[in-house]
Amino acid sequence: MLYAKTPAHEKRRLFRERLATGELLCFPGAFNPLSAKLIERKGFDGVYISGAVLSADLGLPDIGLTTLTEVAQRAGQIARVTDLPSIVDADTGFGEAMNVARTVQTLEDAGLAGCHIEDQVNPKRCGHLDGKEVVGTSTAVQRIRSAADARRDDNFLIMARTDIRALEGLDAAIDRSKALVDAGADAIFGEAMRDLSEFEQLAAALDVPVLANMTEFGKSELFTVDQLRDVGVRMVIWPVSTLRMAMGATERALDTLLSEGNLTSQLGAMQHRADLYDLLDYEEYNSFDSSIFNFQITK
Known part of the structure; x- marks a missing residue:
């Protein structure tokens, strides 16, 4: 934590x-x-x-x-x-x-x-x-x-x-x-x-x-x-390297927004919310204060 x-x-x-x-x-x-x-x-x-x-x-x-x-x-x-x-x-x-x-x-x-x-x-x-x-x-x-x-x-x-x-x-x-x-x-x-x-x-x-x-x-x-x-x-x-990869992906996402109007086609390339929350150890914070993490994440 x-x-x-x-x-x-x-x-x-x-x-x-x-x-x-x-x-x-x-x-x-x-x-x-x-x-x-x-x-x-x-x-x-x-x-x-x-x-x-x-x-x-x-x-x-x-x-x-x-x-x-x-x-x-x-x-x-x-x-x-x-x-x-x-x-x-x-x-x-x-x-x-x-x-x-x-x-x-x-x-x-x-x-x-x-x-x-x-x-x-x-x-x-x-x-x-x-x-x-x-x-x-x-x-x-x-x-x-x-x-x-x-x-x-x-x-x-x-x-x-x-x-x-x-x-x-x-x-x-x-x-x-x-x-x-x-x-x-x-x-x-x-x-x-x-x-x-x-x-x-x-x-x-x-x-x-x-x-x-x-x-x-x-x-x-x-x-x-x-x-x-x-x-x-x-x-x-x-x-x-990681910055270059991140900026390359960001540019592609912005181009997709301009051409398609949404990012539906890019969802598979994104880090899922569940993975982000896992990386941030949301659940571990629950042991400190249950009011912080009191929900379920679905994929």
Whole structure:
């Protein structure tokens, strides 16, 4: 009832234990708290909260326009409804060293299990667009060192994302990643790898878990979970997939309204009210107050 039964510090501890096993953990992206509950129900390992999704949710492009307050609030709303660990995209840390430190502590307080901080120049761009710029190694290292020093829960995952592959190649990405690990990164998010071989080389060069971003319409091929596992990847995210599916379905529904005048033909594609109420645990609330749930749902 209400929110997750597992406190944030315990979610972080359990997540670290799972990550230490070396198995591949799957984190679909949640675009709201309800979708996070569905991700948990389907048996995934964790929830990913994308900066691009949070921007899109506000009707904004993913170019660094969101604030720490907006991201922490929405990410906290998503994290608190699931017993799964939730990882959030913290962009460039919303500033430099001191801002990054504040970001980490704010996200800890919001109940997140971890975040990733990237090495792009502000204003940032989506990782699979052209025209990106990255900061120098010293600035990137300072961001990660500030994040690692600021956390109060050692199990809060500090992941470093590097976008340097698209600009300077794989060797530069490996060198940058090693410097970020030395600065305190617990995991590496190498953005826009070109093929499986690049993921394999990055993973082999590092002593920390590597994350793969399987975003549609980007620069990386959409590899399967088995393919990624076989080359040593230890986390995979599908950051915008559920939002894209939801928006595609919404557009089709609106087109149907315009062409047919009702949605009768689309009923089979909808989540049934009974399924929604089950996901929301309506019946569990009955044990708290029978006046809340005192009806029968028929299909």
